[in-house]
Amino acid sequence: MLELGRATLATSGRAVFVRAAPLAGAVGIASAIVFAPHGLEPRDVVRMMNGSVVARLAMWAVWTTLATPAVSPAFDAIGTRTIRSLRPSRAILLIVAAIVGFAQTPWVLLFARGAGAAAAALATFTAIAITSAFASRDRRLIASSVVVIALGAHAFMIAPAVVLAFVSVRQAWRGAFDEHGVSRLVCRSPAAIALAATYVARMIRSARGRFQAAAVMVFGGGAALALTLRNDPDARPIQRALVVLALPLSAACGLLAAPALETETRLLPLIRATRTRRFTLALAMALALATPSTAFAGTATIAAALAAHTSPMLAAASVAWSVAIASVIAVWARARRPSLFIAGVIAIAAAFTAGAATC
Amino acid sequence: MLSLRHVTKWFGSHRVLDDVSLDVGEGERVVLLGENGCGKSTLLQIVAGVLEVFEGTLQIPHAIGYAPERPDIPDHLLAREWLDLVSSLKRAAWVDDLDVRELLGRKVGALSLGQRQRISLLAAFTGEPPLLVLDEPTNALDARSRDRVIERVRASTALVATHDRDFADRVATRIVPIGQRA
Numbered sequence: 001m002l003e004l005g006r007a008t009l010a011t012s013g014r015a016v017f018v019r020a021a022p023l024a025g026a027v028g029i030a031s032a033i034v035f036a037p038h039g040l041e042p043r044d045v046v047r048m049m050n051g052s053v054v055a056r057l058a059m060w061a062v063w064t065t066l067a068t069p070a071v072s073p074a075f076d077a078i079g080t081r082t083i084r085s086l087r088p089s090r091a092i093l094l095i096v097a098a099i100v101g102f103a104q105t106p107w108v109l110l111f112a113r114g115a116g117a118a119a120a121a122l123a124t125f126t127a128i129a130i131t132s133a134f135a136s137r138d139r140r141l142i143a144s145s146v147v148v149i150a151l152g153a154h155a156f157m158i159a160p161a162v163v164l165a166f167v168s169v170r171q172a173w174r175g176a177f178d179e180h181g182v183s184r185l186v187c188r189s190p191a192a193i194a195l196a197a198t199y200v201a202r203m204i205r206s207a208r209g210r211f212q213a214a215a216v217m218v219f220g221g222g223a224a225l226a227l228t229l230r231n232d233p234d235a236r237p238i239q240r241a242l243v244v245l246a247l248p249l250s251a252a253c254g255l256l257a258a259p260a261l262e263t264e265t266r267l268l269p270l271i272r273a274t275r276t277r278r279f280t281l282a283l284a285m286a287l288a289l290a291t292p293s294t295a296f297a298g299t300a301t302i303a304a305a306l307a308a309h310t311s312p313m314l315a316a317a318s319v320a321w322s323v324a325i326a327s328v329i330a331v332w333a334r335a336r337r338p339s340l341f342i343a344g345v346i347a348i349a350a351a352f353t354a355g356a357a358t359c
Numbered sequence: 360m361l362s363l364r365h366v367t368k369w370f371g372s373h374r375v376l377d378d379v380s381l382d383v384g385e386g387e388r389v390v391l392l393g394e395n396g397c398g399k400s401t402l403l404q405i406v407a408g409v410l411e412v413f414e415g416t417l418q419i420p421h422a423i424g425y426a427p428e429r430p431d432i433p434d435h436l437l438a439r440e441w442l443d444l445v446s447s448l449k450r451a452a453w454v455d456d457l458d459v460r461e462l463l464g465r466k467v468g469a470l471s472l473g474q475r476q477r478i479s480l481l482a483a484f485t486g487e488p489p490l491l492v493l494d495e496p497t498n499a500l501d502a503r504s505r506d507r508v509i510e511r512v513r514a515s516t517a518l519v520a521t522h523d524r525d526f527a528d529r530v531a532t533r534i535v536p537i538g539q540r541a
Contacts, residue, residue, distance in 0.1 A: 179469050186440035194447030198436065205435040266433050270482075272408035273425040273492075274448040 001091065004083065008095045011080050013102075015073030019209045020103040023070050026213050027106040030220030039227055046114030053150055060149050063107050064130050066216060069208030070103045071131040075176035097169045100128045119153055125161035132168035137180050141168045191276060195284035198267070199260035200291050207259035214252035215296055221248030222300025229308035237310045238317045241301060242356035245318055249297060249325045250349035253289045254342070257333040260288045264334075285334055290326035297322040325352055360385045360490055360516055361406065366415035368401055375401045376413075381535065383490070383518050390527040391520040393537040399520035400428050402537065403494045406518060422449070424488035428495045428520075430479035434468030438478050441467060442485070451486030457507055473499035480508060491517040497526050 034040055049056040074096050083092065101108075104127040112120035126148055133141035145168070148161055182205070186197040203211050225244045229237055264271070264281065271281065301318040305311060325348070332344045361383040368376040375398045383389045391399045404410045405417065407425035432441050442453045442463075457477045462470060467478065476499050483491060491512065496519060497505050505526070512519065512530045520537075521527055527534055 179465065181464070182437060182466060184437060184440060186436065186443050188443045188446045188452070191448050191450075194444050198433070198440070198444055201440065202433065202435050263433060266431065269404075269407065269409045269425065269427055269431055270445065270448065272411070273423050274445075275408070275421060276448055 001089070004086065004089075004092055005095055007079070007083055008092055009099070011077045011083065012074040012096055013099050015077035016070060016099050016103050019070035019073060020067075020105070022209060022213050023066060023103070023216070024106050026216035026220070027066070030216060030223060031106070031110075033220060033224045033227065036227070038231065042110050042114035044114075046111060046119065050115075050153060053152075056149060056152070057146070060126075060130065062219075063127065064134060066212050067103055067107065067127065068131045068134045069212050071100050072135045072208075074099045074103075075132075075135055075172045081177070093166070093170055093173060096173060097128055097132075097166060100132055100169060104128065104131070115153070118155065118158075122153055122158050122161055125158065125165040128165040129161060129168045132165070132172040136168060136172035136175055138168070138171050138175070141171060192280045192283040192287060195264075195267075195276075195281070196287035196291065199263050199284065199288035202259045202263045203256055203288075203292065207256075210255045210259060211292065214255045214292065217248040217252050217255075218245070218293065218296035219300050219303075221245045222297075222304045225301065226304035226307040229304065229310055233308070233310075237305075237308075237314050239356060239359055241304075241314050241318050242321050242359070243353055245297060245301070245321060246325065246352035246356055247349045249293055249322050250329065250345055250352065252293050252296065253326045253329040254333075254345035256289055256292060257285075257329060257341075260285055261333055282331060282334060286327040286330035289330050289333075290323045293322040293326050294319045321352075321356075328352075360387070360420060361518060362416075362418040363402075363406070364416045366402070366405060366413055366417065368398070368405065368410065368413045376405075379415075379537070383516065385489075385516055386532075388512060388515070388517045388519065388530050388532045390531040390534045391518070391537045392522075392524075392527060392534055393520075397537050399537050400494050403427075403492050403518065403520055407492050420489045422486065422488045423490050423492055424483035424485070425492045426476075426479045426483035426494060426496055428498065430472075430475040432467045432475060432479060432482075434466065436467050437463065438465055438467055438470065438474075439463035441478060442482060445482040445485050449486040449488075453481060453485040455481070456484060456511060457481050457504055471499070473501060473504070476500055477504055480511075484511060489516060491515045491519075493517060493519045495521055495523075497521065497523045 035042060049059050101124050104124060107127055108120050108124050111123040126145065129148065130145035133145045144164055148157060148164060151157060185201040186194055221244055225241055228240055228244060297318040298315045301315040302312050305314045328348050329345060332348065333341065363379060363381040366376055366379045367374065379402060391402065393399050401410065405413050406419060407423055438459065446453050457480060459477050459481060462474055462478065467475060480496055483493065496508055500508065509526065509529050519530065
């Protein structure tokens with residue numbers, strides 16, 4: 001039994017830690033900005049969630065989107081097939097549930113600091129339930145978790161949350177190796193678009209850790225933008241947005257470049273056999289990096305503009321900015337030596353920040 | 360159609376191909392036979408443009424249908440997405456010659472080796488290329504798919520590497536032993 005527990009920690013635990021640690025780091029950086037001395041307090045955020053169903057569901061949706069990719073390897077990491085074949089007892093499922101709970105640490109800390117231990121316990125079991133439900137892709141469990149969240153943080157919700165957490169973990173464990181339907185992303189289209197869609201499919205399906213880290217960085221930048229616009233409403237908002245977002249957008253594109261480049265390398269036999277032009281490859285890389293980064297930048301800037309009571313048209317400038325940054329990083333990524341890539345991304349971020357500041 | 364002259368290929372200090380010359384005329388189906396490690400796959404990779412650094416000269420048509428020995432399809436793609444990507448790069452629609460309809464909505468990583476091979480071959484056939492370059496095309500195929508591949512290759516100009524002697528006898532207009540001077 002002890003050996004099985006160790007094996008579970010070495011497989012599921014390690015795989016979750018590898019994804020949850022960067023997530024916790026990125027959320028920590030964003031939190032340091034949002035909860036800075038003159039910024040928000042955790043209790044403000046929790047109070048806002050308790051006061052509005054829409055705000056509660058929205059905040060939980062953001063956390064679930066970020067945490068589910070980190071939690072998923074608990075159920076299907078390399079080695080868990082062998083553990084399954086040993087017919088483990090329910091104790092193994094408890095260990096898996098604890099591993100899933102560990103990945104929720106930043107979210108639980110928010111409730112612990114904002115509303116105390118009871119709220120943190122409820123948030124833990126609810127977060128285990130909803131992230132495991134999404135990992136299992138079981139619609140009834142997802143709907144049940146959403147209902148638990150919508151009903152709010154009442155003491156009597158702890159029992160249903162605990163039950164739902166263990167049912168969801170069990171379902172996710174049992175169905176981890178079933179084949180699930182996947183939305184089609186690559187269609188017959190001009191070569192650059194088809195290649196870009198292939199790279200984006202890789203980012204979303206097989207590099208979720210990087211994808212979520214990129215999202216956290218840009219949304220963290222959006223939160224910083226909202227705070228600076230609120231604190232200094234007379235500032236020129238477009239220039240402020242370009243300055244604040246240059247670094248997170250560059251870092252996000254740098255993170256997403258690796259899976260895109262790996263996919264391009266994997267496709268080399270096809271690319272060479274079809275005599276695909278270099279310009280097409282460069283354009284595909286730029287499109288692949290620009291697609292998620294513009295989506296993140298647009299969403300983050302609209303949210304920041306609404307929070308700071310500024311025009312949402314700010315988003316148009318940030319989208320154009322993210323296209324420019326993605327294009328430069330795409331060119332650098334394809335021409336780079338691996339050892340120089342990060343230095344180049346930092347230089348690009350510095351150049352775009354300085355460029356925006358002197359506008 | 361295809362002309363190789365005095366091709367030599369080194370991997371480090373190991374010479375894999377030594378002064379190989381080979382012609383494939385239109386309508387010819389040349390099958391390369393040889394032991395493991397004799398350079399068949401290397402030769403096909405040179406013809407397909409995968410290996411660009413070699414000694415000698417090579418004349419090939421612009422478009423080639425290449426199926427590598429191990430289907431190198433990214434695991435994260437659906438079978439249909441791979442075929443659509445190939446269609447996009449070749450600017451030609453793919454045709455379901457190998458009865459892959461039931462595989463299209465599945466991730467490539469979840470397919471068996473034989474199923475991947477069918478998808479890989481279908482990608483090579485896409486766009487009716489003037490020259491097929493196939494590396495061990497019957498690997499892991501069931502009898503029905505194998506017969507269809509034979510039928511398809513016999514209607515094409517092809518350069519094929521295989522260990523499958525029966526396949527070679529059924530499709531080849533010429534068999535070239537490799538490892539000796541071709």
